Amino acid sequence: MYDRRMDTAIIFQIQSFLIMSLIIYGATQAKKRNRHIKIMSTAIAWDILLILQIELTRSAIKKASEAITNPMMLNIHVSIAVSTVLLYFFMIYSGRKVLKGEATFTSKHKRVGQLTIIMRILTFVTSFWAA
Numbered sequence: 001m002y003d004r005r006m007d008t009a010i011i012f013q014i015q016s017f018l019i020m021s022l023i024i025y026g027a028t029q030a031k032k033r034n035r036h037i038k039i040m041s042t043a044i045a046w047d048i049l050l051i052l053q054i055e056l057t058r059s060a061i062k063k064a065s066e067a068i069t070n071p072m073m074l075n076i077h078v079s080i081a082v083s084t085v086l087l088y089f090f091m092i093y094s095g096r097k098v099l100k101g102e103a104t105f106t107s108k109h110k111r112v113g114q115l116t117i118i119m120r121i122l123t124f125v126t127s128f129w130a131a
């Protein structure tokens with residue numbers, strides 16, 4: 001049977017790769033604040049749009065497909081992906097605090113930022129389990 005699920009998975013994973021690259025690049029641009037903020041906001045918005053695309057199409061395709069996915073591996077991927085989105089909210093919150101000049105947030109934003117990047121890379125890597 002022709003599997004449409006595989007088709008969309010490739011498109012999702014290309015987007016996922018581009019978003020991940022954007023976040024890594026954006027972190028290298030943190031000293032240029034305006035540029036950093038534009039890149040990170042775009043990446044976060046795009047990532048949330050990607051999740052919506054996956055949810056909207058998968059719920060429709062799932063019924064028609066008999067894809068064999070290891071549920072434990074899928075759960076690990078989903079948990080990492082959800083944690084990453086939660087970290088995004090902290091990054092927006094702490095980034096705004098840094099902009100307001102609350103110095104205590106600078107190191108938090110940096111450290112949690114590094115964690116966010118690692119989690120986003122893991123989201124991409126584990127997405128191959130779920131595809």
Ligand code: HEM
Binds near residue numbers: 109113117
């Ligand atoms: C996924 C989202 C984000 C990640 C991974 C991230 C990561 C980072 C990292 C690693 C640094 C420290 C860079 C360094 O000192 O070497 C940094 C700095 C900074 N970030 Fe973000 N960031 C994100 C989103 C944001 C957002 C949404 C804002 C603004 C609302 C923001 C504002 C800033 C500011 C103002 C700095 C300080 C730059 C400076 O040292 O002058 N960041 N970010």
